[in-house]
Amino acid sequence: MKLSFYSAVSTTIGLVLISTFSYAERNPFRALKLDVNVPEKCQEYKPSFFTAEAITYFTVGSRGSTNSGFSAEVPIERGEAKILWDALKPSSSDRTIENAMKKINNNETLTKFFKILNEGKSEREATYNSEGEILEVLTYAYLPGTSMFEEMLERHAEETGEFTTDVFLTGGVSYHASNGQTLGELDVILADAKTCTIFGIGEAKLGRKRSKALKQLERIRGFIRKL
Numbered sequence: 001m002k003l004s005f006y007s008a009v010s011t012t013i014g015l016v017l018i019s020t021f022s023y024a025e026r027n028p029f030r031a032l033k034l035d036v037n038v039p040e041k042c043q044e045y046k047p048s049f050f051t052a053e054a055i056t057y058f059t060v061g062s063r064g065s066t067n068s069g070f071s072a073e074v075p076i077e078r079g080e081a082k083i084l085w086d087a088l089k090p091s092s093s094d095r096t097i098e099n100a101m102k103k104i105n106n107n108e109t110l111t112k113f114f115k116i117l118n119e120g121k122s123e124r125e126a127t128y129n130s131e132g133e134i135l136e137v138l139t140y141a142y143l144p145g146t147s148m149f150e151e152m153l154e155r156h157a158e159e160t161g162e163f164t165t166d167v168f169l170t171g172g173v174s175y176h177a178s179n180g181q182t183l184g185e186l187d188v189i190l191a192d193a194k195t196c197t198i199f200g201i202g203e204a205k206l207g208r209k210r211s212k213a214l215k216q217l218e219r220i221r222g223f224i225r226k227l
Contacts, residue, residue, distance in 0.1 A: 028223075032172040032185070033125035037140075042196035045173050047227045049191065052199045054159045056152045057221055059213045060139045060188060060204040068208045072148040074138045076113060078206055081134045084113055088121075088128040116141050124170070135204045136187050140169040143188070143202075152190055156199040166193045171204075175223060184219055 029045035031038075042049070058071035062081065065073045086092055087100035104110040120126035120137040128134065143149050157163035173186045190200030201220060203213035 028176045028178070028227075030174050030176065032174055035124045035170045035172070037123060037168050038170050039168065039193050039196070042168070042191065042193070046196075049196045049198050050224045050227060052156070052159060052197050054155045054199055055221075055224070056155060056190075056200045057217045058148060058152075058188075058200065058202045059210050059217070060135070060143065060202050061208065061210065062135065062206050065205075065208055065210075068210065070205075070210055070213075071202070072139075072143060072146045074135060074142045076135070076138060080110060080113070081131060081206055083110060084117060085128060085131045085134050087114065088117060088134075089131075090127065090129065113138060124172075132187075132204065132206060135206050136171050139188055139202070139204050140171070143169060143190075149190075152200045156192065156197075159199075160192075160197075164192065164194065167191060168193050175220065183223065184216060186220065 027044070027046060029047070029050075031043060031045060034043070059069075060072050060074065061068070061070035063073055063075050063077055083100050083103050086096050087104060092100070104114050117126070117128070117134065117137055120140075121128075124137065124140075126133055126137050153163065153165065153167070168191055170189050170191075171187045173189060175183050175186070177183055186201055187204045188200070188202035189198055190202075191198040201217070203216050205213045
């Protein structure tokens, strides 16, 4: 009986591992969070979603970052992002949260940011375990007001022959090698809500140096080319 039991367990584990790796080979993309802004049919990121010829790769930074070469910026200072993170990160002490909330409640801009970020917890399952997530969630709200966003819509229209504003912005999608190894994560995704076609991929960085963001974009660009 013992031999049969261990044999059954071994077989089950083997099937689970085969299933896991087969899935990685079949679909290398995985949504790390459930975003209610993403249409249900688009929530499982398939390789076919990344076949647009006119995918735009871009960088997003904090206020003034476009002067350093970033494609777009969110009107937030690095110090403001730190205050918001102190108020939202799970590991903050009660005192830290209290001090941060005083600053937020006394500042109209910070209050507006905080409302967007708080909604991000319920709408996008944002956790704010990292400071960078502050900029990512704000990017989803502020990118539509930039010339960069309009340019991407126009480029997509040129490829499809139809201009549409029925799109969605999201992020938190990881991509993996055929053996299941995580290769990276997409911070920002712009896609057509009707077809799920992704035509914008961005990296959001709070710092003024965009070299790391460009390197990450080059990695995902190379990965997509090989699909």
